[in-house]
Amino acid sequence: MKDIRTLSLEQLTQYFISLGEKPFRAKQVYDWLWSKNLHSIEEMTNLSKELREKIAQEYTINPITVDELQKSTDGTIKNGVKLHDGLLVESVLIPTETRTTACVSSQVGCSLNCEFCATARLKRMRNLEVAEIVDQVALIDRQSKLYFDRPLSNIVFMGMGEPMMNYKNVVESIKKMTDPTGMGMSPRRITVSTSGIPKMIRMLADENLRVKLAFSLHSAIEKKRNEIMPFSGKFPLTEIMESLQYWYSNTGNPITFEYCVWKNINDTDEDIKALIRFCKQVPSKVNLIQYNPIGDGKYDQCNKEAEENYVRQLEKAGITVLIRRSRGGDIDAACGQLANKSSD
Numbered sequence: 647m648k649d650i651r652t653l654s655l656e657q658l659t660q661y662f663i664s665l666g667e668k669p670f671r672a673k674q675v676y677d678w679l680w681s682k683n684l685h686s687i688e689e690m691t692n693l694s695k696e697l698r699e700k701i702a703q704e705y706t707i708n709p710i711t712v713d714e715l716q717k718s719t720d721g722t723i724k725n726g727v728k729l730h731d732g733l734l735v736e737s738v739l740i741p742t743e744t745r746t747t748a749c750v751s752s753q754v755g756c757s758l759n760c761e762f763c764a765t766a767r768l769k770r771m772r773n774l775e776v777a778e779i780v781d782q783v784a785l786i787d788r789q790s791k792l793y794f795d796r797p798l799s800n801i802v803f804m805g806m807g808e809p810m811m812n813y814k815n816v817v818e819s820i821k822k823m824t825d826p827t828g829m830g831m832s833p834r835r836i837t838v839s840t841s842g843i844p845k846m847i848r849m850l851a852d853e854n855l856r857v858k859l860a861f862s863l864h865s866a867i868e869k870k871r872n873e874i875m876p877f878s879g880k881f882p883l884t885e886i887m888e889s890l891q892y893w894y895s896n897t898g899n900p901i902t903f904e905y906c907v908w909k910n911i912n913d914t915d916e917d918i919k920a921l922i923r924f925c926k927q928v929p930s931k932v933n934l935i936q937y938n939p940i941g942d943g944k945y946d947q948c949n950k951e952a953e954e955n956y957v958r959q960l961e962k963a964g965i966t967v968l969i970r971r972s973r974g975g976d977i978d979a980a981c982g983q984l985a986n987k988s989s990d
């Protein structure tokens with residue numbers, strides 16, 4: 647049976663008209679589905695019992711469920727989330743003193759093949775539906791209220807999958823999250839993180855969504871980056887930079903470069919110089935992300951001196967740099983680890 651959440655407001659309106667109902671019923675149902683995140687047609691109490699039964703004969707709601715929940719001593723909560731067809735993705739709640747961030751997945755597995763990533767080992771099974779993305783946000787909002795007594799404040803598309811490879815549903819889910827009559831999230835608190843597909847970056851810039859963009863760079867030396875992220879061989883860094891400049895000129899939003907520094911991979915002065923040259927071409931800042939190892943030993947977090955060297959040289963060059971400490975180190979924190987385990 648079809649999930650009623652695949653219908654747009656217009657389609658819902660047509661559906662109710664076809665049932666001989668008033669068009670405003672569509673708005674009532676839409677509100678239950680997208681503003682209240684209700685997962686039961688039966689509980690739509692402002693509809694008659696008869697109408698609810700009629701709808702339930704044709705449509706269903708396929709909510710996500712939490713299959714496994716891991717809590718870290720630092721407050722991070724990692725959810726292994728089960729989809730209606732039994733596939734698993736991960737959704738993580740990351741708390742700080744002042745905010746709660748939801749890290750959501752956009753695909754089951756991933757179409758790309760970054761060497762350092764646990765998700766890359768799961769082949770891409772399918773794209774997530776709009777409702778499956780929104781459900782992750784609603785789930786983490788509920789967990790934030792339950793465990794931290796405050797609503798969710800930020801959303802990052804940094805979970806499993808490359809958001810740009812599920813472009814249509816990611817964009818639609820952002821529209822649902824930011825709809826003032828729905829969840830009402832501020833777009834400025836939503837970050838789409840991409841491994842860099844120039845055409846899609848340009849498309850997203852044209853959407854006028856007012857979200858932020860993060861780009862997983864990891865090396866500004868072309869050859870090295872192509873080894874770390876083999877698919878990126880198709881997209882030269884100059885082409886990616888042009889799309890980032892297009893993003894900035896269209897949205898006015900600076901780019902965040904996500905960057906891990908790995909021992910014996912990208913921890914030299916030459917790497918830093920290349921990064922500085924890259925950053926200077928577009929308004930941007932750098933997030934140095936501490937790496938959660940995935941167990942094969944090839945990629946290891948660099949030592950403290952190498953990290954400090956990065957910070958010193960970037961700051962000297964006038965580039966804003968933040969260190970993002972690893973969270974959830976005592977649980978399967980690296981994206982894809984939990985789902986990998988379940989598929990063993």
Ligand code: SF4
Nearest residue numbers: 756760763765766807
């Ligand atoms: S890092 Fe992101 S884009 Fe690369 S394989 Fe992992 S999930 Fe996919």
